[in-house]
Amino acid sequence: MSGTVILIVLFAAFMHASWNAVVKSEGDKFLNTVVVVTSAGLIAAICLPFLPPPARESWPFLAASGVAQVIYLILVAAAYRSGDMSQAYPIMRGTAPLIVAIASGPLIGEVLSVQKWAGIALICGGVLALALEARRRASANRAATMFALVNAFVIATYTLIDGIGVRHSGAPASYTMWVFVLNAGPLFLWTVVMRRGELWPHFTRRIRLATIGGVGTLGSYGLALWAMTMAPVATVAALRETSILFAVAISALVLHERVGPKRIAAVALIAAGAAVMRLA
Secondary structure, eight states: OOHHHHHHHHHHHHHHHHHHHHHHHSSOHHHHHHHHHHHHHHHHHHHGGGSOOOOGGGHHHHHHHHHHHHHHHHHHHHHHHHSOHHHHHHHHHHHHHHHHHHHHHHHHOOOOOHHHHHHHHHHHHHHHHHHHHHHHHSOOOHHHHHHHHHHHHHHHHHHHHHHHHHHHHSOHHHHHHHHHHHHHHHHHHHHHHHTTTTHHHHHHHTHHHHHHHHHHHHHHHHHHHHHHTTSOHHHHHHHHTTHHHHHHHHHHHTSOOOOOHHHHHHHHHHHHHHHHHHHO
């Protein structure tokens, strides 16, 4: 895996952490997420006429990815209703790359070296260590854990779908834009029905959030999908989870949250995993 691809994925991880920090920093977190995803979908829809269409071979993957991402959003909502985000989020994000790594061999023929496996294990271990640390700080909820684990399989599913689909598309940018258009539509409609009258006022008060978050999430996933055309899907999926490393740094330096030694140790594991990936 080249140094250039690694740097691009790390930048994508930084963008992902940044827009998540913006979402967390103000107001209703769910409506913030809807505003960000809808904004990304609108930006994508504006860009699509200026991009070549993805190849027909990728269309079934786009459709399957859209279904998987709707299921993902439903499970995220269920997990966060059942327990704390600090418990569910690391479980989802830390387990999914391991599933991708295990499945990518038999499904898409990507055999990973021992060094790459070591890097993935370190990154996922660090992320899951954050989940254990959060569990000690707050009352753990079994339902939230179960929803998070099931959603890890869904995340792994759409990661593999998009990893294969973007390679068939011949146009990574266009494929990414369609992913966000198909993702934003169902979420927007569901929110309009379930939170009637709340979305538009929330959006008008948070134009800055919508712009930064929309560009951030679109750019983050778009760069990751491009990287999947250049490197194994499993290694890109694992490296993308270094976003938690940046999230911890942002939470400490910008949001002024307390970061204890256990979190620092977990972050060190993630950083070590990224370094091993570079040397693999």
